[in-house]
Amino acid sequence: MAVGSAPRVGIVFVSHSEKIAIGLVELARQMAPTARLIAAGGTDSAGIGTSFEKISDAITEADTGNGVVVLCDLGSAILTAETARDFLEASEQHRVRIVDAPLVEGGVAAAVAAEIGGDLDAVVAAAQSAFQPTSKTMLPTRHDETGDDAFGVDASLPAAISRTVILINKDGLHARPAAEFVNLASTFSVPITVNGTDASSLLSIMSLGLARGSSVQLASTDLSAWPAINALADLLQSGFGED
Structure with a gap:
């Protein structure tokens, strides 16, 4: 939706x-x-x-x-x-x-x-x-194109594709940019993880404590996830409009 x-x-x-x-x-x-x-x-x-x-x-x-x-x-x-x-x-x-x-x-x-x-x-x-433990989230937080619940990512599954970027905004992935990131991640129907945790779970993302200069790995078990991964990587590299 x-x-x-x-x-x-x-x-x-x-x-x-x-x-x-x-x-x-x-x-x-x-x-x-x-x-x-x-x-x-x-x-x-x-x-x-x-x-x-x-x-x-x-x-x-x-x-x-x-x-x-x-x-x-x-x-x-x-x-x-x-x-x-x-x-x-x-x-x-x-x-x-x-x-x-x-x-x-x-x-x-x-x-x-x-x-x-x-x-x-x-x-x-x-x-x-x-x-719930924040290292892995298996909760319905968004919907796929068919209207069915799309569940969180099982971080134990091996990634098929991945891309790593560096956070540049001065306060890192704190509450506001984390929510912006999760909002974008939730528009995609493919499974994506951020450093092994569900990209669509706000609490999981915030629990990572990603500060400026942190390495962020975006990964998926779905080979069709490249557009989603690239969009999320671009958002992270934009600095979220922060100085």
Whole structure:
């Protein structure tokens, strides 16, 4: 699914602190600038706690018909979110998924999955990937030309083709360029790895800690992946517009 081709899955950040929820939206927005990200933090009086009304309104605002993923910081926030979902019409409840995942890492991964056009299952899987080892990701994060889920790369398979480039941007593959890289990688239906990890997994890419001057090997088990590898290599060598 191409970015911008259809309404995206919405993401709701639920926290006991209004400032934390707003901050998480601000953080995720750096990597998912057009995704529908809504904060639902604090009580109705701006105190510490959760609000049924805030969460209900956030779910409604986030849902454009493709569903909503809700991430929460503490157990009582989950209970409030579940209550808000239970008060929805039965036809709407199935579109709201309350995901048990780390609020920061899972939220950022979910936001990027929504940004690149992932469906509800893909966005949930992206959030849950924060629990998984980052050396190998086997989660549905994009779709191939037939509409079927394209899964992450098994890094244990030998590469058929590869190209190595050097990072030139001063801060390396930090959050914003990593998200830009993953967005591009997710448009291709061929399997690609970056230094042995799935090129379409934001958390896996960021876990590599690639700094300026790092050697980056782009590889694939598919001989038809050259155009994808070259496009990704060109992006890395562009410096992402950074000085």
